[in-house]
Amino acid sequence: MAEFSAEVFQNEFLSEGATDVHAIVTVTARGAGQAGAATSGGGVAEIIMVDTSGSMSGRNMESAKYAAQVAVDQILDGTWFAIVGGSHVAQRAFPYPNARVAMVQMEPAAREEAKRAIAMMSPSGGTAMSTWLQLAAQLFDTVPQAAQRHAILLTDGKNESEPRENLSQVVRNVTGKFQCDARGVGSRWQVDELREISTALLGTVDLIADPSEIAADFSSLIQKSMSRGVASADLRVWAPQGAQVLFVRQVAPTVEDLTTRRAVVNPLTGSYPTGSWGDESRDYHVAVRVASKPVGSEQLAARVQLAVNGEVVSSGLVKAKWSDDGSLTTRINPEVAHYTGQAELASAIQEGLAAKAAGDEATATVKLGRAVQLAAETGNDEATSRLRKVVEIESEEQGTVRLKRNTDKLDEMALDTASTKTTRVKR
């Protein structure tokens, strides 16, 4: 059985009249085991969605098919699975469309048959990803016994065959039904479309520059999914009566704002879905506004807990102590500062690139300059090197940059997709 622990990093001392309490809570899981191994009455389901639109013709399609076959090899026996081909409509490729069951459990013969089915996929038509997600949700619905549901979505192009709102609507509809990692191959897909999917469906978004890299990526995604022994967990945040939760944000390994995903546990406690867990640790930034109390008072500002199957498995206490000792109250907690910077870095990159795409060079220069400054301050060397491909850095410290001319579209997309990846605090 997985063991969870929570560690709190904060400066609990508030000056007289101060109200806002910030803390970083690191939640760590150990001994999670293999997917499906420990889940009580659960089971695991996996769906691979491959773009089969006309644009995929040629190397992309062949690489994607090979990657899907490699992925099938990685799916553990006993896992419910299906393969979906997607264009402006979605079609189940395996189990075959005429099969009476929507998903089957993996076993050697099914694995061979699935690979044959994948080999027969061929590109044609447009792209309407909402239909893919909708079909995946329908397929997952047929295996209610599978508590842990994961999908991979691969595309190479823009979601051009439907209004954007269609996609958003379906994303909202299927949120909470399964987790989904989204991958774009090449430079003709839209980062914001895939990010919307992966963010809502508690997955990751990434760029695959060359089709030859798809197989390795799929392989690692499936392995990761298969190593998540905890099907589903929720972050719970309790705040005292009269207090206000300003935000709840995952800050590592990636920045994800969870604030609006709150579900009510009780009037003082909110629950935020975190999906499945393997042996890993994730950091959360919680900010709570409490009523100020007299100097010398102490109170609990938040309980930050992880709950599995509705049971709290680990708890961190965020405290507030009012003091008139300036040497205590002015102390800046390094974890809070680090992740505050990293969250701002992510939005500076995204806003900078959006401004650049819109032709607003002045805003782009300021935002990306700020991003360079924040990446340097927080020691995010990977972000710095990605930024270097898009801007000429004059001064990291000042955050002064010039936009590069004729940048590679792939470099901008790489910077964009990786913008939410954070580095940990160096301790």
Add this chain to the structure above:
Amino acid sequence: MSAQESASGLLAPCATCGEVPAPGARFCENCGSAVGPGAEAGDGPPILARPPVPALPPLTLPPPPPDLKPTDPDSGAVPPPPPPPPAARRPCTSCGGAVADDGYCEQCGEKAQVERDHWAERPAPWVAGVCDRGIRHARNEDAMALAASGDPVTAGRFAALVVCDGVSAAPDSDVASLAAARAARDVLASGGPDGATPVTGDVTERIQAWQTLMVTASTTANDAVLVAVGDKAERAEPPSCTFVAAVVDGPLIVAGWVGDSRAYWIPDAGTARQLSVDDSWAHELMAMGTPRHVAENAPQAHAITRWLGPDSTDPAARCAPTVPDTSGWLLVCSDGLWNYCSAADDLAHLVRSTEATTGREPQALATELVRWANAQGGRDNITATLARFEALPAATTSDNLHTDAVTGAEPATRAL
């Protein structure tokens, strides 16, 4: 090594029921309360270190003598008390909500009160006290111990009120104060009508006997501190505390003290008096003619010149007897209360106006006095103990003597 281990075998009795816990115990065997200050003491870094007291405008004050003990909380560091979760959990004192396993209220987040932080004693319907952490201090280093018997309107009445204020500047003084208060209370109770060696004789003889017993009480309390603090006595700032006690024995009251915790006589009408005389730098300044408000706000005002503890040079209580001829209140308290209301007349006004709303039930009155001090800022631990003193019919004091005639070696009540 935790503070508890270092004090193993020397734990203070349970603050709730007085049971002496087994070495290593965190909760009382008898009543389940979290046990004693040792259980919550820590050697961690200071969390409420205060900035130095701002300097006052230059005063023409003589330099303080070198053997002062700084007690001002603002000059000392208070180590953090990681509190054990209370065993018998009481509802939140702030909102009445349930207290969670983590020691905080499930509704408002208020830190659950541990017994040592706030408790009340009421040994008889006419005698009660409340001891409270206050607001600013991380732990309660005040302590009290009360004993009483008899009826307030009979000559056989007896009460002993002891208050000790741990020196905040010296860590673990909460251990010292509780040990001292209880040891002194037991000595004084031994002279009561139910004690092993009841004090007898006429008023003059009894005053002499009580003064002797009061000195025994304070020196025994000093010995108890030494036992309770164990090897912490070797520290540069060993745990230490003040001492003030008052005994009601029939028609007479005898007060005794070491340090600046106080005993007051507050008649229902007429002039109130501070029975004790502070062993403090502020008082020495006043004795030299400095006005009270200047002296009590002087930089070292709270430095005491005598105390109980390993480095005490003079633990013998000075005493002041009095034989009131009217009804009123005997108030024995720590500076957490009198800091906000130092002059006897002001304190009398506070007690009388509070009594007007709470009535004569002493625990309600003490609770309200503590609440009032917290409302003033609660800068220090607060202890208020009270005995209701009714003037006895003349017949029962047939051997009465004038107070003035019997104030013994120390004419303390007139020193102010």
